[in-house]
Amino acid sequence: MFNYFDDLATRQLSGATLTRHEALAILESTDEQLLEVVAAAARLRRTHFSNTVKVNYLVNLKSGLCPEDCTYCSQRLGSAAQILKYTWLKPEDAVAQAATGIRAGASRVCMVASGKGPTDRDVDRVAGMVTELKDQHPDVEVCACLGILKEGQAGRLKAAGVDAYNHNLNTSESMYAEICSTHEFSDRVQTVEHAKAAGLSPCSGIIVGMGESHEDLIDAVFALRELGSDSIPVNFLMPFDGTPLEGTWLLRPAACMRVLALVRFACPSTELRMAGGREMHLRTLQPLALHVANSLFLGDYLTSEGQAGQADLAMIADNGFVVLGSPEAATQQGCGSQSSGGCGCHGTHDAETSSGANPTIRRRGAGTQLAPNA
Numbered sequence: 001m002f003n004y005f006d007d008l009a010t011r012q013l014s015g016a017t018l019t020r021h022e023a024l025a026i027l028e029s030t031d032e033q034l035l036e037v038v039a040a041a042a043r044l045r046r047t048h049f050s051n052t053v054k055v056n057y058l059v060n061l062k063s064g065l066c067p068e069d070c071t072y073c074s075q076r077l078g079s080a081a082q083i084l085k086y087t088w089l090k091p092e093d094a095v096a097q098a099a100t101g102i103r104a105g106a107s108r109v110c111m112v113a114s115g116k117g118p119t120d121r122d123v124d125r126v127a128g129m130v131t132e133l134k135d136q137h138p139d140v141e142v143c144a145c146l147g148i149l150k151e152g153q154a155g156r157l158k159a160a161g162v163d164a165y166n167h168n169l170n171t172s173e174s175m176y177a178e179i180c181s182t183h184e185f186s187d188r189v190q191t192v193e194h195a196k197a198a199g200l201s202p203c204s205g206i207i208v209g210m211g212e213s214h215e216d217l218i219d220a221v222f223a224l225r226e227l228g229s230d231s232i233p234v235n236f237l238m239p240f241d242g243t244p245l246e247g248t249w250l251l252r253p254a255a256c257m258r259v260l261a262l263v264r265f266a267c268p269s270t271e272l273r274m275a276g277g278r279e280m281h282l283r284t285l286q287p288l289a290l291h292v293a294n295s296l297f298l299g300d301y302l303t304s305e306g307q308a309g310q311a312d313l314a315m316i317a318d319n320g321f322v323v324l325g326s327p328e329a330a331t332q333q334g335c336g337s338q339s340s341g342g343c344g345c346h347g348t349h350d351a352e353t354s355s356g357a358n359p360t361i362r363r364r365g366a367g368t369q370l371a372p373n374a
């Protein structure tokens, strides 16, 4: 029987470019079609990334106190969100924080600082941290996220050993003025281009759930495709109390899945990260999302807590995926799984069996005086 999304995946695998019409079909697909959409997107994901999951770890080098007014951000000017506020971490503390994530399996550390953009002194400060981090962990990838870059700053970061630069487009160009008045969409595009020109791997993504239309989403994702982003973090709005988007709850888990699928179809071989807000918006569909996205942040976000890092790792293993860079992933590379799109090493990387904790005896509901569990 003809399956539109499977056929679309076949065409993407043959090198077709996703059209607006097809993008809209993904976003407008029904809940009944969700598994077809996911299965088709999963073919693309498996072809390009096998069963590996890239684990990234965030270190917030400077929190809050930003002069910009991005409406979605808890660190914005005038934010009343009760977040941690601090100025630059000491280099040794930044390196120690990063090392924790690396020990847990992160192959990329994202070093982030709030603010419109760095001064040259800030760039030197981050460069020093990166040099120290790379001395201790030469294999780790470092992504810097410091805001809008001025001429020459991307090159200095590159020279210090930074591998990638993150600057999200966040939404469509036509919607940008609704979410920020202190800088423009073009400033963001320009910074990604500066980073790219300096040889840094461009990382740029979106935030979903700010009231954007399907057309806005498609515009944003196609802009990222045009920009050549090497990794695309898809964030789901976390509407912090004390920010203008407080109380904005517009997302359903299935809709979040469709956005991830849209990105996968539009940019099949690009790293796709299920980023901030995945726990609260994908909810019980998080494991399903691993079949579309091939990357996540481990543990906590910049100003909010994520689920336990160990729960992230268990979710990866329980669903038959392996952490990129782990011994399990290396074993599979030897068997050709990267090229075949599936691993034949059955049983070598299974999740642990359940740990043997005894069932908890029911002492509530029927047969007791206590309320049932419902």
Ligand code: SF4
Pocket (backbone or CB within 6 Å): 066, 067, 068, 069, 070, 073, 074, 075, 076, 077, 113, 114, 115, 116, 147
């Ligand atoms: S520039 Fe960055 S830190 Fe500042 S308000 Fe915007 S998103 Fe938040």
